[in-house]
Amino acid sequence: MNDTxxxxxxxxxxxxxxxxxxxxxxxxxxxxxxxxLSMKWNVLNxxxxxxxxxxxxxILGVFLFYALGSLWTIISIKTIILTNKTLQIKRPFLxxxxxxPIDNIIKISxxxxxxxxxxxxxxxxxxxxxxxxLEFRQGKSLKLNSFEIPEYYNLTKNLNKLKKxxxxxxxxxxxxxxxxxxxxxxxxxxxxxxxxxxxxxxxxWTIKKNTAYNNAL
Numbered sequence: 001m002n003d004t005x006x007x008x009x010x011x012x013x014x015x016x017x018x019x020x021x022x023x024x025x026x027x028x029x030x031x032x033x034x035x036x037l038s039m040k041w042n043v044l045n046x047x048x049x050x051x052x053x054x055x056x057x058x059i060l061g062v063f064l065f066y067a068l069g070s071l072w073t074i075i076s077i078k079t080i081i082l083t084n085k086t087l088q089i090k091r092p093f094l095x096x097x098x099x100x101p102i103d104n105i106i107k108i109s110x111x112x113x114x115x116x117x118x119x120x121x122x123x124x125x126x127x128x129x130x131x132x133x134l135e136f137r138q139g140k141s142l143k144l145n146s147f148e149i150p151e152y153y154n155l156t157k158n159l160n161k162l163k164k165x166x167x168x169x170x171x172x173x174x175x176x177x178x179x180x181x182x183x184x185x186x187x188x189x190x191x192x193x194x195x196x197x198x199x200x201x202x203x204x205w206t207i208k209k210n211t212a213y214n215n216a217l
Contacts, residue, residue: 009158012080012151014092018073021188025070028192031199032063080149082158087134089142100136102162107135110156113145132156 036059074093081088087100113131129146130153136142146152 006083006085009082009084009162010151010154011082012149012155014077014079015148015150017150018077018148022070022074022077024188024192026067026074027196028188029063029067029070031192031195033060033067035199036060036063078148080144080155082155082162084162087159100134100142104136105134105159105163106137107133108156108159108163109133109135113147115147130156132159134159 036056076091076094079090079092081090085102087102087105089098089100090096110130110132113127113129114125115127116125127147131143131145132152134142134144144152144155149155
């Protein structure tokens, strides 16, 4: 085989989990932003107008931040192409492509990867998987995790093969967490659908009420 020939070993697909949570998060938090902007805010007696509006805009800003963060998750989603010579990272929505020569990787190390959000002092076990740290020359590094990359275990397996590393347990872990996280995605999706349904129902009721009022005049 000609050493100058670059052959594709594998190509990863966009993560359905990342896309799913990005879309749900955008609609979920976006719905709250819409609700707050469409509501009529009245200042309570004894409360300064500036204080009331400041609190409102802070809350609105939090929901807007998470909505934009969820949208950015979708926009920055990545796919990876592994060849016998390079590790190519593509962000199709941003039209960005980064190519890293395999020879520049000096160390590959793997650690547990967990997503355990805390709400009201309660920690929820959302996701448990693996994360690989690639260390390059000039002190640079890159992290890859099994939540964002569906073919994570096959990718790290092939990377280690290219670097002539061995891991006796890799073949046993290839499909351990393919379905993790989808339960939470379904629950949040149902909540989002219910929230959007309530907004649409309220809007239709308001339109119907206004129409009846105008007809009565």
